[in-house]
Amino acid sequence: MNLRLHIWRQAGPNDTGMLKTYDVANVSEHMSFLEMLDVLNEDLIAKGEIPVAFDHDCREGICGTCGMVINGRPHGPVARTTACQLHMRTFKDGDEIYIEPWRAKAFPVLRDLVVDRGSFDRIIQTGGFVSVNTGNAQDGNAIPISKPDADRAMDAAACIGCGACVAACPNSSAMLFTAAKVGHLASLPQGQAERSSRAMNMVLQMDAEGFGSCTNHYECEAACPKGISAEFIAQMNRDFISTTFGGKA
Amino acid sequence: MKAFGDIWRSNLFQKWLMAVSGLLLVLFLLGHLSGNLLVFLGREQINEYAHGLRTMGHGMIIWVVRLGLLSFFVLHVTSAITLARRNRAARPAKYHRVESRASTLASRTMLYSGLLLLSYVLYHLAHFTWGAVHSEYYAQACPPSAGCVDCIPDVYSMIVSSFQQPLISITYLLSMIMVGLHLNHAIASAVQTLGVTNRRIVPVMRILGPGLSIIIALGFSSVPLAIILGFVKI
Ligand code: HEM
Ligand code: SF4
Numbered sequence: 450m451n452l453r454l455h456i457w458r459q460a461g462p463n464d465t466g467m468l469k470t471y472d473v474a475n476v477s478e479h480m481s482f483l484e485m486l487d488v489l490n491e492d493l494i495a496k497g498e499i500p501v502a503f504d505h506d507c508r509e510g511i512c513g514t515c516g517m518v519i520n521g522r523p524h525g526p527v528a529r530t531t532a533c534q535l536h537m538r539t540f541k542d543g544d545e546i547y548i549e550p551w552r553a554k555a556f557p558v559l560r561d562l563v564v565d566r567g568s569f570d571r572i573i574q575t576g577g578f579v580s581v582n583t584g585n586a587q588d589g590n591a592i593p594i595s596k597p598d599a600d601r602a603m604d605a606a607a608c609i610g611c612g613a614c615v616a617a618c619p620n621s622s623a624m625l626f627t628a629a630k631v632g633h634l635a636s637l638p639q640g641q642a643e644r645s646s647r648a649m650n651m652v653l654q655m656d657a658e659g660f661g662s663c664t665n666h667y668e669c670e671a672a673c674p675k676g677i678s679a680e681f682i683a684q685m686n687r688d689f690i691s692t693t694f695g696g697k698a
Numbered sequence: 699m700k701a702f703g704d705i706w707r708s709n710l711f712q713k714w715l716m717a718v719s720g721l722l723l724v725l726f727l728l729g730h731l732s733g734n735l736l737v738f739l740g741r742e743q744i745n746e747y748a749h750g751l752r753t754m755g756h757g758m759i760i761w762v763v764r765l766g767l768l769s770f771f772v773l774h775v776t777s778a779i780t781l782a783r784r785n786r787a788a789r790p791a792k793y794h795r796v797e798s799r800a801s802t803l804a805s806r807t808m809l810y811s812g813l814l815l816l817s818y819v820l821y822h823l824a825h826f827t828w829g830a831v832h833s834e835y836y837a838q839a840c841p842p843s844a845g846c847v848d849c850i851p852d853v854y855s856m857i858v859s860s861f862q863q864p865l866i867s868i869t870y871l872l873s874m875i876m877v878g879l880h881l882n883h884a885i886a887s888a889v890q891t892l893g894v895t896n897r898r899i900v901p902v903m904r905i906l907g908p909g910l911s912i913i914i915a916l917g918f919s920s921v922p923l924a925i926i927l928g929f930v931k932i
């Protein structure tokens with residue numbers, strides 16, 4: 450199939466950037482979206498132009514590195530699918546496709562479709578961990594965890610940190626990502642000791658990074674390739690407020 | 699533990715203030731609505747009710763309630779505007795194309811429906827509480843000619859004569875659409891903000907919230923509608 454792409458091109462963080470139009474020919478429906486971009490880039494290199502920069506790593510939907518807004522939707526039109534797992538059969542010959550980077554003050558564009566998601570790392574650094582004393586590793590089953598708790602923790606832990614929730618949110622809020630991390634550890638016995646300070650610190654770090662606040666549109670939940678539930682946001686709200694009023698989360 | 703000032707200024711705390719004050723305002727609306735519907739029971743009922751409100755506890759109670767409402771309103775509006783400004787700043791560059799999947803007309807227009815409500819509330823107070831606008835109908839409650847000192851004011855006549863004016867009724871009806879739109883998102887949203895995760899309650903609230911918003915909007919609208927259609931007369 451033949452496609453017309455409108456891609457955000459920006460030479461560097463301080464460049465203003467603009468949408469540029471490219472035609473790609475002979476795209477196979479079996480290609481992934483990133484492979485289609487690879488074809489375009491080969492083309493650009495052959496013509497002596499600068500290829501389109503985009504992030505990618507595993508290309509199997511598990512690392513969270515890839516990410517771009519495709520026709521107004523983070524990771525494209527297919528629910529629960531990362532851009533690397535999106536296949537060209539969802540498009541048809543002659544389609545026009547808009548490709549833009551994640552848009553958020555806390556995710557500055559580095560180049561073309563690549564943004565700096567260091568703000569997510571800094572949120573994790575303020576509380577997305579469990580402190581353990583060094584020494585021998587604990588016995589595998591020393592801490593029993595019930596099946597519902599383990600399932601709940603796994604549901605939250607499925608977050609791959611891709612940032613689509615921020616990109617989809619009209620307020621560029623990072624609530625779903627942060628709530629997934631807070632909710633993951635809050636579901637496990639190991640996470641209880643630091644549960645209150647974790648919720649408080651990670652929430653305040655979100656603000657410090659310049660993410661917006663949640664207005665409960667639930668666009669994040671709809672865009673999340675891992676189907677993280679907004680229920681974790683409610684739980685984080687509760688943990689934060691009970692910590693604020695002196696109690697424990 | 700963080701300093702309380704830092705927590706107070708945080709997005710999540712401001713959001714919580716907005717939800718709590720908003721829900722208290724919704725409770726007030728439900729009380730207000732049940733009072734309004736006394737119009738349908740007749741002149742005496744609503745007049746006595748209104749008189750009772752103003753004189754309860756030697757006229758002190760109404761001031762306590764007014765002070766409470768004013769503070770919730772101020773908290774609600776200031777937190778709403780603070781958060782809306784921060785949210786705007788969080789996305790300095792816009793997308794060329796956006797396809798929304800989950801948000802609704804109501805959820806996307808909360809600030810605008812809220813600001814329209816703010817102007818409506820000021821108009822409404824000027825009309826029925828201060829008598830600053832449409833004073834000819836306000837005067838009906840307590841005609842100076844009657845030399846009224848200790849009598850029960852005739853709010854029934856004030857309401858009915860006001861709403862017999864189509865322009866006034868239409869203004870109120872349009873405002874009630876705004877109330878319905880605002881609450882359509884607000885009630886269920888506040889449940890989420892307060893952190894309710896119970897899987898039996900949440901789905902019910904996501905239906906009950908919009909349902910309640912329709913009941914509130916229709917309930918308030920029934921009074922001007924009944925008057926303009928002539929079911930309720932002087
Ligand atoms: C009768 C008066 C009002 C009632 C009963 C009311 C009720 C509510 C409730 C319950 C919420 C939900 C809070 C949450 O999302 O957690 C809300 C949100 C909101 N209200 Fe009001 N409100 C009223 C007036 C106003 C006014 C005058 C403004 C003017 C600025 C306003 C602006 C907002 C905004 C911007 C939101 C946030 C919406 C969001 O987060 O998506 N409201 N309101
Ligand atoms: S919550 Fe979902 S959309 Fe957000 S970072 Fe995690 S995987 Fe990506």
Ligand code: FES
Nearest residue numbers: 508512513515533
């Ligand atoms: S490249 Fe790893 S999730 Fe897409």
